[in-house]
Amino acid sequence: AQSVAQPEDQVNVAEGNPLTVKCTYSVSGNPYLFWYVQYPNRGLQFLLKYITGDNLVKGSYGFEAEFNKSQTSFHLKKPSALVSDSALYFCAVRDRRGGGFKTIFGAGTRLFVKA
Amino acid sequence: EPEVTQTPSHQVTQMGQEVILRCVPISNHLYFYWYRQILGQKVEFLVSFYNNEISEKSEIFDDQFSVERPDGSNFTLKIRSTKLEDSAMYFCASSSTPTEKLFFGSGTQLSVL
Numbered sequence: 151a152q153s154v155a156q157p158e159d160q161v162n163v164a165e166g167n168p169l170t171v172k173c174t175y176s177v178s179g180n181p182y183l184f185w186y187v188q189y190p191n192r193g194l195q196f197l198l199k200y201i202t203g204d205n206l207v208k209g210s211y212g213f214e215a216e217f218n219k220s221q222t223s224f225h226l227k228k229p230s231a232l233v234s235d236s237a238l239y240f241c242a243v244r245d246r247r248g249g250g251f252k253t254i255f256g257a258g259t260r261l262f263v264k265a
Numbered sequence: 266e267p268e269v270t271q272t273p274s275h276q277v278t279q280m281g282q283e284v285i286l287r288c289v290p291i292s293n294h295l296y297f298y299w300y301r302q303i304l305g306q307k308v309e310f311l312v313s314f315y316n317n318e319i320s321e322k323s324e325i326f327d328d329q330f331s332v333e334r335p336d337g338s339n340f341t342l343k344i345r346s347t348k349l350e351d352s353a354m355y356f357c358a359s360s361s362t363p364t365e366k367l368f369f370g371s372g373t374q375l376s377v378l
Contacts, residue, residue, distance in 0.1 A: 182364050193269070193356055193369030194308065201364065240308060244364070251296055251363040252321045255308040 152177040152245045154256035162262045163231045171226040171259045173241030183224045184242040184253065185215055194240060200224060211235070231263045267291045271357050271370035278347055279378055286342045286373045288357030296360045297340045298367065299332065301325070301353040308356070314340065315363075347377045 153176045163169045175181055182201055186194040198209025205217045215226045224241060241256040270289045278284050290297050299311040312322040314332055331343045340359075344351055354374050358367040 184366065186367075186369075191371075193358075193371045194367070195369070196366040199366060238305070246364075251298070251313040251315060251360075252310050252323075253298075253367060254310060255300075257307045 152181070152243050152252075152254050154241050154243050154254055156239075156241055156256035156259045158259050159257075160260045160262065162264065165233050165263050165265050166230050169226075169228050169231045169235070169261065169263070171239050171241075171261060173224045173226065173256060174222050175224060175241070175243045176222065177243055177245045179245060179247045182244040182246060182253075183215075183217060184244075185209065185213070185224075185226050186240045186242060186255070188238040188240065188258075197226070197239075231261075233263045233265050236261055236263045267368070269357055269359055269368050269370035271355075271373050273373060274371065275374045275376070277376045277378065280349055281346050284344050284347055284375065286344075286355050286357075286375070288340045288342070288370055289338050290340055290357065290359030291361075291368055292338070294359035294361050294368070296363055297332075297334070298358040298360075299342045300356045300358060300369075302356065302372075303353045305354075311342070311355075344375075347375075349377050351375060352377045 155174045184199045185197040188194045200207045200217045208214045238258045244253045272287045297314040302308045310323050312326045313320045329345045354372045356372045357370045
């Protein structure tokens with residue numbers, strides 16, 4: 151069974167500093183990996199995905215994520231945080247195998263960026 | 266950018282009543298999903314739907330739940346007899362392929378009293 155772990159409930163960073171939001175996953179085969187962001191009273195919005203190829207994936211709003219197969223991790227990063235990045239971030243995984251179309255989300259990490 | 270729309274934004278119901286949550290996915294998408302989120306926390310998979318049938322469902326999606334695509338544009342989630350623990354934000358999502366990103370609606374906040 152596929153699963154996603156986000157070990158930090160909350161991450162606090164100062165504006166202008168780099169940020170990292172951690173994610174590890176477990177699937178039977180090779181995964182499709184995603185990051186989504188949720189602002190208050192809104193649905194989830196796609197940030198970036200890893201399907202295959204380069205382990206460093208670039209996405210929206212200056213975010214990037216690094217796929218590490220040996221550590222089964224897909225950490226979200228940004229070189230310089232903005233106050234407007236404050237939101238709830240979800241890592242998600244979908245197993246490539248099987249006929250179902252189930253994307254599983256982590257528990258979420260709340261990011262606070264302080265001015 | 267195209268949007269998934271959900272109605273109503275808020276639904277209050279009495280325990281034991283039936284509710285229908287409505288969604289209009291993005292028009293050229295073929296894969297549809299329902300998720301729920303309790304108290305702004307974990308986003309839980311309920312069901313995926315393709316080619317007019319359920320492709321996968323979670324343990325949460327028991328006999329009290331059903332989904333339907335009654336016409337070419339709407340996608341509905343029905344809860345036959347609501348329980349207190351069904352109170353949550355329900356999100357509809359759609360995608361063009363099963364591996365592409367999900368587009369989420371803004372959700373329906375269901376409150377069961």
